[in-house]
Amino acid sequence: MYQSFYKADFAYIILQCTENALFSVDFSTKKPNFSKQKHLILDQALEELDLYFKKKIFHFNTPLTSHGSAFEQKVYQSLVQIPYGKTRTYQEIACQINHPKAFRAVANANAKNQLAIFIPCHRVVAKHHLSGYNGGVFIKEFLLKLEGAL
Secondary structure: OEEEEEEOOOOEEEEEEOOOOEEEEEEEOOOOOOOOOOOHHHHHHHHHHHHHHOOOOOOOOOOEOOOOOHHHHHHHHHHOOOOOOOOEEHHHHHHHOOOOOOHHHHHHHHHHOOEOOOOOHHHEEOOOOOOOOOOOHHHHHHHHHHOOOO
């Protein structure tokens, strides 16, 4: 496992990868207590994050590996199809993956997403409000404003 971090305006973004793919993205308000490691996957992820925050790229190409049930994988595949600057409701995602009554399960899958930003769970909102976000609703709001979705 390799790890590094990116300093965003709202938090430190902690990245972890294997030899082949990024597998974890997390947020911290405190500077991580480890040295950045060099790895091609991390270098690509860090560069893409930098370009994303500068509004110069609108999707990511960093190799990813996500964990979860077959249902959760369907949700994650649906999330990466949400265009930059757009949002979908949990209900819309549930319908898209042919489980129209499973909007709560979609919300639970979002909460388990280990690849925030790269698998853009921040683009999924409740019908009448932003709803929760693992890093905090303020991060979700920041990302949606950055993308022009709010």
